[in-house]
Amino acid sequence: MTNETKLLITGATGFTGIHACRHFQQAGYEVIGVSRKPFTIKGSQIQIEPCDLTNRNEIMDLIKKHNPDRVLHLAGQNHVPSSWTNPIASLEVNTMSTAYLLEAIRHEIPECRVVVVGSTLQFDINDITTLEHPYSLSKTLQTLVARSWQLLYEMDIVIANPSNLIGPGKSNGVCSILAKKVAEMELLGSEKVLKINNLLAQRDFLDVRDAVSGYEIIFNKSQSGSMHNITSGLPRYLKEITSSLQAISSVEFTVESIEDKLEEKEIMHSSNLIVENMSSFIPFDKSMEDILNYQRKSLA
Template sequence: MNCQNNLLITGASGFTGYHACKHFSDSGFNVTAISNKNSYTSKKINWKCCDLTDKASVKILIKKTKPQYVLHLAGQNHVGQSWIEPVHSLEVNSLSTAYLLDALRHENPSCKIVVTSSSLGFDPTSMSTFNNPYGLSKTIQSLIAQSFAVLYDMKVVIAKPSNLIGPGFSKGVCAVFAQKIVEMEKDQKDKPEHVLQVHNLNNQCDFLDVRDAVSAYETLLLKGKTGEIYNVSSGKRRSLEEIVKKLKEIALVDFEVRSLLKDALEKPARIEPTGLINLGWKPSIPFESSLRDILNFYRQKNNGS
């Protein structure tokens, strides 16, 4: 086994983590996958269970695994939940990152680390930009990561992904739409009229296939500049109306679309992946292919396969 190729992936049982484990193991990395739930067995991946909010457990984990690379995906990623448990979000997103970096500082300071933050972070110099506890926790996480890069000369890179989509269990809007459409397809004989209700068709976001995002993380692990923040995105805004229209085209059932709100929202700023493109990365999966793969994933799960 080549110890110089040891990669630790946190949050491995999550939506992105699943794809990351597959991608990096297929690429020849020796993957240790970390989950705070149950550990699993795999011929190609070494699964371990660890609570990243427990400082002592994190130290033991790093001492035993001695990774040369770390992809830190673990976190609390639900804005609504952050309002209910703000301190928990700070612990999971911010404090666990500090524990992980500090353990690496002691055991292997030359390790290359990609910390996945969020495009929903705030400007820490302006309190007017702080509008939810989730964004606060991810902003602090980014500051911690950058600080360790500067203060301890560690090889830390920050990735800020946009809305990731693709096959797999996700709480994202495309997955929610797909699940509802698959349910309509299954019930179309018994219920001839179907309605997909959308909060606001005018909402716009940047959507990127999770598999392209994982490819971007590999680029950052190998080529990312220490202390830099990279946008992981498509660079294109899409409205929910455009998404629903494409889903209607590839769905196996016809349905009516109802928007709860009619007013247009301000267009968000484009999230350009300029830094990543300069490193040689570019997205490769067409948006419609991503939507088709999401639908097919939930069709298979609906059929019990």
């Protein structure tokens, strides 16, 4: 990728956004990060542009100012419990901001390639009983908006649906939450007990760095209008998180589960495009080690 390719990344200061900014800058892109508030990414010279993506006028001004060649749309409300508390905010941030962004691109730079990052937690629109929470609704509608703009206006839009992302950095995910508690045991002398709701619940965990690599593949090799899952393809019980942390922690601790209710998830595989173009994935134990080291540094 030449330095002349300008990539605008929304949600640039979030968990995935920081990894994406660094990855694409190293790959030779001219990266412009977008965040609601001014922010500096440590160790980089990436320009961060403040913009409220729920404000259509600010988005229009942003697109006019930078005229990017590509847009990676990461910004959104990604916390399921928060969607229950404020469902309208989830719809505004996840769905309407996507519509505002795509409409600005349609008017100013319709040839721009856009990757909209959705979620594997979307529900089946043909079966309303598969809807489990407002977050799922907002991300499903986001994808419908993106695919509709691609079809109706012949825009160059592609959808990426990652599974549960883990890795070093500030995250509200279960792996980071548990790793932080272990780091507090090591460094702050906290109680040597790790409490978890259900050790037998399952999740597909994917390292955020692999997800970002997948986004680059999608930018370079996918067809407009296509949709691609990016997953590990290996659902893990939450017990595997605690076991991994016990293996790498410098202190011994016990694990208490509120309930042990088997909760198996359907296996979701990555799309063929991802499988054929990604040579390897970061091992789960390596991700957990990096997460714990990040939490240790944050407390030091």
